[in-house]
Amino acid sequence: MIYLFVNPVVLSQEGKIYRMEKCSTNNERKLVERPYKITIDGDYILKATLDPKKMIISLKYLKNPLKFLGAGAYGASHEIEHLNNNTIKGIPFYDFEYVLEN
Numbered sequence: 001m002i003y004l005f006v007n008p009v010v011l012s013q014e015g016k017i018y019r020m021e022k023c024s025t026n027n028e029r030k031l032v033e034r035p036y037k038i039t040i041d042g043d044y045i046l047k048a049t050l051d052p053k054k055m056i057i058s059l060k061y062l063k064n065p066l067k068f069l070g071a072g073a074y075g076a077s078h079e080i081e082h083l084n085n086n087t088i089k090g091i092p093f094y095d096f097e098y099v100l101e102n
């Protein structure tokens with residue numbers, strides 16, 4: 001499913017997950033903090049469901065804010081950060097220290 005939000009607003013966020021994320025505009029993964037649960041509202045929300053066998057994309061107008069959990073919350077938070085900051089902040093993978101364990 002794909003969701004389209006016009007003027008999205010984050011109503012609430014819960015939890016704290018640390019992830020290594022890669023964004024198409026960056027070459028390296030970055031350590032970022034994401035919520036486990038996020039609730040988003042918008043002036044207009046549209047849900048698109050694609051059926052690859054029938055080659056149909058069904059569209060549905062949604063009236064209530066949407067709650068995303070887990071991977072859905074990470075992805076939504078990532079895209080909201082793009083809208084707010086135009087980039088993803090985080091600690092680049094190359095800043096990590098390698099430690100050899102015996």
Ligand SMILES: [Zn+2]
Nearest residue numbers: 023024078082
């Ligand atoms: Zn991105």
